[in-house]
Amino acid sequence: MATVLTALQVAELEQQIRDIPDPEIPVISIDDLGIVRDISVDADSGLVRVTITPTYSGCPAVQAITDHISWTVRQQGLEALVDTTLSPAWTTDWMSEKGRESLRRFGIAPPSGTRPAGPVPVGLSVRQVACPTCGSLETEELSRFGGTACKALRRCLSCREPFEEFKAI
Amino acid sequence: MLGLADDALIYAQRLGEWLTRAPQIEEDLALGNIGLDLLGQARALLTRTGELEGAGRDEDDLAYLRDEREFRNVHLVEQPRGDFGQEMARLLWFASYQHELYAGLLTSADEVLSAVAAKALKEVAYHRDHAGHWVVRLGDGTPESHERMQAGLEAVLPYLAELFDDDATSVWAAEQGIGVLPSTLHDAVVAHVSAVVREATLTLPDESRWRSRGGREGIHSQPMGYLLAELQHIHRSHPGASW
Structure with a gap:
């Protein structure tokens, strides 16, 4: 297929791909989540590698x-090739400030800090996580695993509101 | 590599059985999440195994169309569900083992294996931590929970030695710089589990007189056949079906 794309069209397509919402937490885009590693558009062949x-x-x-990326690319009459890569492993550090803010406004505590690299001591964790509703640091962990692999359940002791926390990994 | 993949796949299947059976809904989610992490690891490893084999088998062929004798998982992961204490004992040992194993595989000469290890290491650290918390909570809890947690540690005991056996494949993989020798992981795993068990006011039982063996050669225990029947029957009844 001989589609010739202008630089502007390429930039627009890239932006459309980056703006795709996360299917589990639609308030954050996959770019703000930090999972888009590379987009390359071959303007001559019309192949988009993501x-x-x-x-x-x-x-x-x-x-x-x-599927959503392939669909977005096909809307422009182009072919998509989506690769998943495991290395280097994703970390919550790659989440953008904008992404963290949208999570907080949505009622999910953004990941705070990173886990220590060394051995994790046994015993109850004393990590402080701010309540996304009232901002209080008086919160406790209810469950280390939430509705999706990336979240944990907590409860605010000040406003009594239960909330989800995006786990820092 | 097939051994690692099968350990993760079969244990994911067993953990899935806990959904709607765990003592609280948070644990349904937790064990489901842990199983999902393991399933993800198994998928990546099975896909890689298929590539290396070069016979055109993909992850589905390897998961659904192999017979019992072709599975290379250890007996620990195929044992039926016991009570919750026993599951936490199994998870603590298995996650501690996987943690040391993946840490060793970070420098594997196989780039897919080292990438899976880097990803999975963070996940299994969380699993190990989760099991550790429960072992401490139950062991250092009521007399009833203490007793049942201790019984759980004893129930999984005969299946532990097999994790650290150096079979021909793992010796070869270690020589090639692809894998790690299971026997070299033993001390670190025992050290971690012992620390948890001590904090839980429990005691680590002595070596058992009978121990399992043969999983890595495809010799399995009776429950494995039933597990595979459940895991594979839809795929085998409807060959080639897709959503």
């Missing part, structure tokens, strides 16, 4: 994201 990295090995959203 490289993404999963947040967790078994994250079921990867398939939905891949």
Whole structure:
């Protein structure tokens, strides 16, 4: 297919791909989540290669994201090739400030800090996580695993509101 | 590599059985999430195994169309569900083992294996932590929970030695710089589990007189056949079906 794209069209397409919402947490785009690693558009052949990295090995959203990217690219009459890469492993550090802010406004505490690299001591964790509703630091962990692989459940002791926390990995 | 993939796949299947059966809904989610992480690891490893084999088998062929004797998982992961304490004992040992294993595989000469290891290491650290918390909570809990947690540690005991056996494949893989020798992981795994068990006011049982063996050669225990029947029957009843 001999589609000739202008630089502007390429930039627009890239932006459209980056703006695709996460299927589980639609308030954050896959770019703000930090899972888009590379987009390359071959303007001559019309092949768009997108490289993404999963947040967790078994994250079921990867398939939905891949399909959404292919669909977006096909709308422009182009072919998409979506690669998933595991290395280097995704970390919550790659999440943008804008992404963190949208999570907080949505009622999910953004990942705070990173886990220590060394051995994790046994015992109850004393990590402080701010409540996304009232901002209080008086919160406690209810469950280390939430509705999706990337979240944990917490409760605010000040406003009594339960909330989800995006786990820092 | 097939051994690692099958360990993850079969244990994911067993953990899936806990959904709607765990003591609280948060645990349904937790065990489901842990199983999902393992399933993701298994998928990447099975795909890689298929590539290396070069016979055109993909992850589905390897998961659904192999017979029992072709599976290379250890007996620990195929054992039926016990009570919750026993599951936490199994998870603590298995996640501690996987943690040391993946840490060793970070420098594997196989780039897919080292990438999976880097990803999975963070996940299994979380699994290990989760199991550790429960073992401490149950062990250092009521007399009833203490007793049942201790019984759980004893129930999984005969299946642990097999994790650290150096079979011909792992010796070869270690020589090639692809894998790590399972026996070299033993001390670090035992050290971690012992620390948790001590904090839980429990005691690590002595070596058992009987121990499992043969999983890595495809010799499995009776529950494995039933597990595979459940895992594979839809795919085999409807060959080639897709959503």
